[in-house]
Amino acid sequence: MSDHSIRFLYLSQEDLIEAGAFDLPMAIEAARQGLLRYRQGRILFPDKIVQIFDEATQDRINCLPATLLDEKVCGVKWVSVFPGNPVKFGVQNLSAITVLSGIEKGFPLCVMDGTLCSNIRVAAMGALAAESLSxxxxxxxxxxxxxxxxxxxxxxxxxxxxxxxxxxxxxxxxxxxxxxxxxxxxxxxxxxxxxxxxxxxxxxxxxxxxxxxxxxxxxxxxxxxxxxxxxxxxxxxxxxxxxxxxxxxxxxxxxxxxxxxxxxxxxxxxxxxxxxxxxxxxxxxxxxxxxxxxxxxxxxxxxxxAVGQAYIDVSIAWAMYTRAKAAGVGTEMAMQRSMIFEKPDLKDKIRL
Ligand SMILES: NC(=O)c1ccc[n+]([C@@H]2O[C@H](COP(=O)([O-])OP(=O)(O)OC[C@H]3O[C@@H](n4cnc5c(N)ncnc54)[C@H](O)[C@@H]3O)[C@@H](O)[C@H]2O)c1
CATH class of the missing domain: 3.40.50.720 (NAD(P)-binding Rossmann-like Domain)
Structure with missing residues (x-):
């Protein structure tokens, strides 16, 4: 019987740093390639989805997808922005999680911390601009x-x-x-x-x-x-x-x-x-x-x-994932070990 498991790599922020993915030149290069590929029509970039919970504070969670056609990877950043966090709770304003899926089978490849990537993306864009303009x-x-x-x-x-x-x-x-x-x-x-x-x-x-x-x-x-x-x-x-x-x-x-x-x-x-x-x-x-x-x-x-383009986040996340895979860090997780109706003892567990 063929393998019907679906597995992905979970990468925490610590895993990414351990793998050497906190790498500004790598991110700057990924951002440069992302901008050029988008201009060449090699990136799909649909509209983001925004949910604002408080108009006054602009507390929000956004969903930002993009697909890198050449790398055959589709990614989404799920990012929260709560500007009052540092003063109210003594914690960071922004937190993000990123999912990368392959576009051959459509299965997830990776679930990873997106905060490091998101913050590096802002800096990488500023750095690219500085290279040309400073x-x-x-x-x-x-x-x-x-x-x-x-x-x-x-x-x-x-x-x-x-x-x-x-x-x-x-x-x-x-x-x-x-x-x-x-x-x-x-x-x-x-x-x-x-x-x-x-x-x-x-x-x-x-x-x-x-x-x-x-x-x-x-x-x-x-x-x-x-x-x-x-x-x-x-x-x-x-x-x-x-x-x-x-x-x-x-x-x-x-x-x-x-x-x-x-x-x-x-x-x-x-x-x-x-x-x-x-x-x-x-x-x-x-x-x-x-x-x-x-x-x-x-x-x-x-x-x-720059206000941020999510295909740059996905470009940098892909570079980070590739680096982490090569370094052998992270936790492999099984989303499923078999398809639904292949599970053993289903008769005892199902409720109708
Ligand atoms: N352009 C982008 O792509 C992008 C991406 C992420 C965040 N942002 C924005 O960047 C900004 C900073 O984000 P952060 O995560 O660093 O926030 P943060 O809360 O960590 O830091 C905010 C800083 O602003 C300073 N500040 C606030 N009021 C000030 C004043 N009146 N005078 C001097 N300093 C003042 C604070 O002292 C603090 O150092 C936010 O507005 C955020 O929305 C932009």
Missing amino acids: RRDSRTIGFIGAGEQARMHLLGMKSVRPSLDTCYVAAKYAHEEQDFIRTLEPLLPDVRFIACDTQLRRAVEDSDIIVTATSAQAPLLKAAWIRPGTFYSHIGGWEEEFAVPKLADKIVCDDWETVKHRTQTLSRAYKAGEITDRDIYGNLVDLLDGSKPGRERDDEFTYFN
């Missing part, structure tokens, strides 16, 4: 916001700009800046960290690269603080005054058509008539496939905003 000799980076996204973003930026040697950080509370430094200092021993004691201006006025990654919905970053030649990666919602994107020589998005319907600064500025479609230089993939140049002058102020 100065090659960038040495200083400044953060407004010191949470999960900010931390991962520093690792991504350091991967593509190893010349970074100074990191400023400003958050809502000084203790968050200290936490940021305590976790990152051992990982980046050649970087000097400077806590700005909640003085946001101090974090950015001497920075070649600026990152805002806050849970605020307020115009925190001011145009007057930005020097010519800076690259700015915007991660959160409404984080800077409209004068910031208006100052930019080049505004690049992961996907402008998606960005403009959301609620972050660029979308708000667009809806308020402060910027138009013509002010957008392009999407990141235009820089990657060479259809548009990235940074052209040392004094350009370049601006990047």
Whole structure:
């Protein structure tokens, strides 16, 4: 009799890290390939499903599928975003689980932690943008916001700009800046960290690269603080005054058509008539496939905003799964050992 079992690999976050899948260059490459393959029509990307439980806090769980046709894998990220978690419960805002299925039989291949992948994806997109849009000799980076996204973003930026040697950080509370430094200092021993004691201006006025990654919905970053030649990666919602994107020589998005319907600064500025479609230089993939140049002058102020494309999550999850399989980590689980009517003693267990 043929084998009718269905087995998949379960990969916890610890398994992924053990396998060496916390690998920024690997994720950046997977993100690059994902963007290029999507442009080539090699990825299926249906609409996401959003369930918001609280309009005021935006507590939500989203379901985001995508299929990589060349790899023959279909994936879905099931992700929760509860912005109040850090303050209310002292736990993280975002958690995710990812399922990968093969598209030959349709059976699941893997159920894995998706939080690591999701956070790395945001950083990988920022890093890819920085590769094209930041100065090659960038040495200083400044953060407004010191949470999960900010931390991962520093690792991504350091991967593509190893010349970074100074990191400023400003958050809502000084203790968050200290936490940021305590976790990152051992990982980046050649970087000097400077806590700005909640003085946001101090974090950015001497920075070649600026990152805002806050849970605020307020115009925190001011145009007057930005020097010519800076690259700015915007991660959160409404984080800077409209004068910031208006100052930019080049505004690049992961996907402008998606960005403009959301609620972050660029979308708000667009809806308020402060910027138009013509002010957008392009999407990141235009820089990657060479259809548009990235940074052209040392004094350009370049601006990047990604809202997240789930096919990039699936591309990175696939790279992580492949790495974990090769490393032999994880727990193999049987979803079924046989088909329903092949089970022994069914007569004693079934209820009619
Ligand atoms: N663009 C994307 O693809 C993407 C993906 C995931 C998360 N996000 C967004 O990124 C943002 C950060 O997420 P996180 O998980 O790092 O959150 P977090 O809660 O871990 O950190 C938020 C940070 O914002 C800071 N902050 C809040 N109000 C501030 C203020 N007034 N002044 C200075 N700092 C302030 C806090 O001090 C904290 O350090 C959120 O808005 C989240 O929705 C974006």
